[in-house]
Amino acid sequence: MEIITRQSKANTAFDRWRKVYQVPKWVGTNKEDITNKLCALGHEPDPDEVDAIIGNSSWTNLTACDECKTVGHSILVGLGIDHEYSCHAVVLCHSCLCKALTRWCAEGAKT
């Protein structure tokens, strides 16, 4: 389980970017240059700076909740992480996570 925010995505953008574009040689004309700029931002880069270097916000924006499909959340919970690709099998918003726990408790599930 992982809490996902724009900041957490910015923190992993460098590693994810490198995994996608350095396979094993650089794929794309400016990808190595972008990688070097992302690396220079350090371990906790400003998400807006990551977006500016990459040229879009797709590497820091949060996806839609997998249950209710709404977008625009500032925080999500990720379940079932795939460490190789730093992605999750399921991401849930606060509302859907609470609904699941409420239902769990209402049905008397203890474990």
Ligand SMILES: [Zn+2]
């Ligand atoms: Zn949801």
